[in-house]
Amino acid sequence: MSQRFPGRRLSLVRLTFVIGVTVALAMGGTTGFRTWQDSRQASGSEPWFSAYVDVTATPTYAFEQPSADHELNTVLSFIVAAERDTCEASWGTYYSLDEANVALDLERRIARLRQSGGNILISLGGEANSNLALACDSADSLAAQYRDIIDRYDPAALDLDIEGEALTDLESRQRRVDAIAQIQDGETDPLPIWLTLPVGPSGLTTDGVEIVREFLEAGVSIAGVNAMTMNYASQEAADDLGQVVISSLEATHRQIMAIYADHGTPLGSQTAWRRLGATPMIGQNNITAEVFSLDDARELHEFATSVGLGRMSMWSANRDRTCADAYAAINVMSDSCSSIDQGEETFAEILSGGFTGSPSESRATDDPADNVRPEDIVDDPETSPYPVWNATATYPANTRVVWRKNVYSAEWWNTAIQPDDPALNATDNPWHLIGPVLPGETPVPILTLPADYYRLWDIGTTYTRGDRVMFNDVAYEAQWWTVGDNPAAGQEDPGASPWRVITQEEIEVLLAE
Incomplete structure (x- = not known):
């Protein structure tokens, strides 16, 4: 089989991204994942037309x-x-x-x-x-x-x-x-x-x-x-x-x-x-x-x-x-x-x-x-591709977690918002359901930079576009001139924040240098 991109390495981060996209496409276009997620027979009558x-x-x-x-x-x-x-x-x-x-x-x-x-x-x-x-x-x-x-x-x-x-x-x-x-x-x-x-x-x-x-x-x-x-x-x-x-x-x-x-x-x-x-x-x-x-x-x-x-x-x-x-x-x-x-x-x-x-x-x-009691569904970190959601953690946009046997991706920065919280309007929930945890999955390593990789953010320092800092062990990059803006606090609306989170793809490149 010929390679479309000869000599190009499919990195761990790229592989993770491909898996996520594949799951998302499968959820939108087929029924296999839905069947796997809830294979119990539906209660009620046979479907009818009128x-x-x-x-x-x-x-x-x-x-x-x-x-x-x-x-x-x-x-x-x-x-x-x-x-x-x-x-x-x-x-x-x-x-x-x-x-x-x-x-x-x-x-x-x-x-x-x-x-x-x-x-x-x-x-x-x-x-x-x-x-x-x-x-x-x-x-x-x-x-x-x-x-x-x-x-x-x-x-x-x-x-x-x-x-x-x-x-x-x-x-x-x-x-x-x-x-x-x-x-x-x-x-x-x-x-x-x-x-x-x-x-x-x-x-x-x-x-x-x-x-x-x-x-x-x-x-x-x-x-x-x-x-x-x-x-x-x-x-x-x-x-x-x-x-x-x-x-x-x-x-x-x-x-x-x-x-x-x-x-x-x-x-x-x-x-x-x-x-x-x-x-x-x-x-x-x-x-x-x-x-x-x-x-x-x-x-x-x-x-x-x-x-x-x-x-x-x-x-x-x-x-x-x-x-x-x-x-x-x-x-x-x-x-x-x-x-x-x-x-x-x-x-x-x-x-x-x-x-x-x-x-x-x-x-x-x-x-x-x-009737399944949600609290009875327990996630095993050893068989979850991403970290199990934690109410005390903060999650920047695009972070993926596992919760009750499903994989979710953060649409925007959030904390203490349960992924399957029955928020009745989709626009109220920062989490996007990608699909179920598949049989045989194991944790995908999450890449992080050392705590001292960049200088720690300082409230009195003026930062310009491209400057990078560390805050709470997370790396950020300034998108425009800023002073006094907490990098984490603004992530609930990333488009309006002067700071953006350094992506996993960028971290992979930095660690490989």
Whole structure:
């Protein structure tokens, strides 16, 4: 085998860097490391697919006539308040439940779907109109509406679509939690409840995180969180929507694990994936520059099946077709077509592959064998490639540590910040997870300079660009003129500090001289 760089030596530091980059790339592009990190079987139902159907849209979508297995599960949407301040369920404000039975033959169509072996979910909420939790003035009245819906339609699961004002209004949030708690009270096998919430590239919004917490703290059993992976309003999403969708799911997965850990019921990684769903808006999104293509769907499906995502949905079955030639506004979202050329393909066929489970079985199951106590995971320095994290140490940017069988890299200078601390916003955590410690690893030597290699930093000395000093056994170089600036104290924001830490690569060269 020929050498690309003949005569060039792969040093220990370079080898360490290559290993780190390889692990990071593997975490982003394959599933082997995820499987190795948490090989326990996920608790919960088999992954399932169910497209949303807008019940009141024109033309009417014939969900009752499934032509393929992936059409058997249907999320009927949306039940909202009849009027803003009226605690009465309606379909999109257009039909009361009784009126929908007559005008839309809704219950007969549901019965026909069930004759084919299908299931329905009922989605309550959505972006438009008033959420029932906003319109009802008490948890009791809201629970009564929920019971009427459940008794009438006997759904396989309830889908609580919480967005807009319903996402931020604290009183309605509490009513919703209390009402669902009433519904589940005394039930040994409660109806599965899914929380459908908006996400961004960093995962759930702050309100979304708090809503999940509120349900858990009230003792409500939730089947999972369904992420609305759409309408990001960012240049990144305009350039590569599929990858942004995947990034948002990875961030939401981390949040779910953190939320459950904070609640005292930590989940294994695979179980957390099983309690997560994704709902992209197929084709043209509401944001003109964002289009979820068939290739994006394939990319999402490959990722979802690799991690064991519990639920796949899409908005909507009504739209899963190429627009007619007469539809000229191809960059405007239509209720009845995708605004892209799909040829003979459908998004449902692409996204549903392998998602053969049933939503009726998606109840949360808290298997004690699946719940790992983080404090029980002990790192062995002899089998860790990097030093085990220590709460009393300081870590400059790019420092790598091992903590609870995983390798982390410091994004910026920090001390006393635990790498797996469930900081719910990625921007709050100075640590970046690279990947797990691999079988057979041993410590990688960390190179340091002797304590007297450079002069000790002095508070009264003036330093100019290029001057080097030692401080607390760490070498620093001045980036510009400075006097009185503690080299270590400024590392929480290295870009603003006049000092930078001498890198391992530079130390290797210095020691070799």
